[in-house]
Amino acid sequence: MFGEQKVSYSGVQPSGNLTIGNYLGAIRNFAEYSAQYKTFYCVADEHAITVRQVPAELRRRTYETVALYMACGLDPAQNTLYVQSMVHEHAELAWILNCFTMFGELSRMTQFKDKSARHTDNINAGLFTYPALMAADILLYQTDVVPVGIDQKQHVELCRDIAERINQIWPGLFTVPEPMIPQNGMKIMSLADPTRKMSKSDENPNAVVYILDDRDTMIRKFRRAVTDSGSEVRYAADKPGVANLMTIYSCFTGKSMEEIEREFAGVGYGEFKLAVGEAAADALAPVQRRYTELMADKAGLEAQMKKGAEEASWYARRTLAKVKKKMGFVQLS
Numbered sequence: 001m002f003g004e005q006k007v008s009y010s011g012v013q014p015s016g017n018l019t020i021g022n023y024l025g026a027i028r029n030f031a032e033y034s035a036q037y038k039t040f041y042c043v044a045d046e047h048a049i050t051v052r053q054v055p056a057e058l059r060r061r062t063y064e065t066v067a068l069y070m071a072c073g074l075d076p077a078q079n080t081l082y083v084q085s086m087v088h089e090h091a092e093l094a095w096i097l098n099c100f101t102m103f104g105e106l107s108r109m110t111q112f113k114d115k116s117a118r119h120t121d122n123i124n125a126g127l128f129t130y131p132a133l134m135a136a137d138i139l140l141y142q143t144d145v146v147p148v149g150i151d152q153k154q155h156v157e158l159c160r161d162i163a164e165r166i167n168q169i170w171p172g173l174f175t176v177p178e179p180m181i182p183q184n185g186m187k188i189m190s191l192a193d194p195t196r197k198m199s200k201s202d203e204n205p206n207a208v209v210y211i212l213d214d215r216d217t218m219i220r221k222f223r224r225a226v227t228d229s230g231s232e233v234r235y236a237a238d239k240p241g242v243a244n245l246m247t248i249y250s251c252f253t254g255k256s257m258e259e260i261e262r263e264f265a266g267v268g269y270g271e272f273k274l275a276v277g278e279a280a281a282d283a284l285a286p287v288q289r290r291y292t293e294l295m296a297d298k299a300g301l302e303a304q305m306k307k308g309a310e311e312a313s314w315y316a317r318r319t320l321a322k323v324k325k326k327m328g329f330v331q332l333s
């Protein structure tokens, strides 16, 4: 809560090309919140370097992510859209929050366990303390709600614990945020292994559908998606591959699971997978067209980044100044 205004905050890492998981679990829901909240959306480039990045690619994907946010319907006049590394208060508050975050808490984070298992050659301290930076992102803006996919719920819960711990010492210093998780699309799974989350950094490109994949590529990937034994299109726990495809189809068409089961009763998986691919391609075509227009205007994107960073800094500075004063840091007038 900033003054009288309720705040919504979320971010996406430019750590790879954005997937339909990022889209359905997070970005496509973002635009609607600006009616109700003061909204902040960040391109989390500082989070991205917890895994080794190629600098030129990180830079390119930062532009692309800003353009994709806008192509997915985020109007910069109504939402503060900015790049994390352009607002230095994030890194500063993260250090302070590190000093209020326990080793045991960080050790329990499933994302740390997953990513340290996947990147055994680079289990760096930033990967471990990632949730303290994420808490800083959220708490800097006195955030009330954090729209995220279910994979990020554990980090938002830790952020709440950190805020409450600090508020016990200095009551009211931080707003304690709530995660806001969409009912449908909360976790889109890999097309190659439906027991694993679809992730933009997955090394198998056939496991992942990117927002910017062309129509033929999308359809080909869905056609190859792992399904289960049998041939019935039915939503069930013992059919994780089909259930995942049904979730994707439902998100893109708005149809319920019962409607989908009826629509594909008696037809094989082949026809169903083709329909999922076509629905995804149809829904994403306008986003792709708008994205191409936005990317053609690099100066326009940079102007947007500058405006967003200035807006975000105004809020971030105020919270950080209050926190530093409470910490006992000398503040010169």
Ligand code: AQP
Residues within 6 Å of the ligand: 011, 012, 013, 014, 015, 016, 019, 021, 022, 023, 024, 025, 026, 027, 044, 147, 148, 149, 150, 151, 152, 185, 186, 187, 188, 189, 197, 198, 199, 200, 201, 202
């Ligand atoms: N598969 C998913 N289903 C639903 N929501 C998802 N999100 C990510 N994957 C899925 C949501 O997208 C938002 C941005 O995520 P992020 O970029 O901050 O990081 P992440 O959750 O770690 O996403 P990735 O794609 O898995 O990135 P990498 O591979 O770099 O780790 C978040 O709201 C997230 O919940």
